[in-house]
Amino acid sequence: MIPSALLEELNRQLNRELYSAYLYLSMASYFEERGLNGFAHWFKLQAKEELEHAMKFYNYIHERGGHVEFYPIQEPASNWDNITGLVKSALEHEKEITRHINHLIDLARKLDDKPTEVFLYWFITEQVEEEKAFQELLQVLEYAGETPQTVLMLNAKLAQRK
Numbered sequence: 001m002i003p004s005a006l007l008e009e010l011n012r013q014l015n016r017e018l019y020s021a022y023l024y025l026s027m028a029s030y031f032e033e034r035g036l037n038g039f040a041h042w043f044k045l046q047a048k049e050e051l052e053h054a055m056k057f058y059n060y061i062h063e064r065g066g067h068v069e070f071y072p073i074q075e076p077a078s079n080w081d082n083i084t085g086l087v088k089s090a091l092e093h094e095k096e097i098t099r100h101i102n103h104l105i106d107l108a109r110k111l112d113d114k115p116t117e118v119f120l121y122w123f124i125t126e127q128v129e130e131e132k133a134f135q136e137l138l139q140v141l142e143y144a145g146e147t148p149q150t151v152l153m154l155n156a157k158l159a160q161r162k
């Protein structure tokens with residue numbers, strides 16, 4: 001059995017992963033409305049990945065005989081001043097998720113739940129990738145400036161995400 005304080009936090013994290021999917025879908029929509037289909041494609045795949053993260057928590061809680069709680073999903077922002085601002089808020093969001101994962105691992109250790117600790121390791125590696133993806137996007141936008149050329153170059157590049 002997962003200790004109850006840890007189970008609650010795992011359920012909260014499941015909800016945060018669903019919120020992440022919601023947020024990236026909202027960002028995809030922002031690009032869709034502006035005809036930037038490459039960006040929209042990239043953010044839709046990002047949303048899909050977040051759903052997969054949520055499912056990892058869902059499956060893990062059930063594997064351990066825990067009860068999955070369904071909390072309301074927070075409404076994501078739907079407008080940003082510009083693309084740079086959008087990417088900055090996505091990076092901030094990922095950093096916040098990383099803090100939550102770290103906190104979850106601390107809690108699993110404190111409550112001596114080794115399977116949960118090991119389960120969470122995957123997310124440590126994943127968060128490095130997540131932060132890196134947005135950091136790189138932000139670096140290009142800040143280095144080259146958010147000009148039409150930069151945006152169209154990135155739009156073509158992001159369209160290629162598999």
Ligand SMILES: [Fe+2]
Nearest residue numbers: 017020050053
């Ligand atoms: Fe995630």
Ligand SMILES: [Fe+2]
Nearest residue numbers: 020050094130
């Ligand atoms: Fe993420």
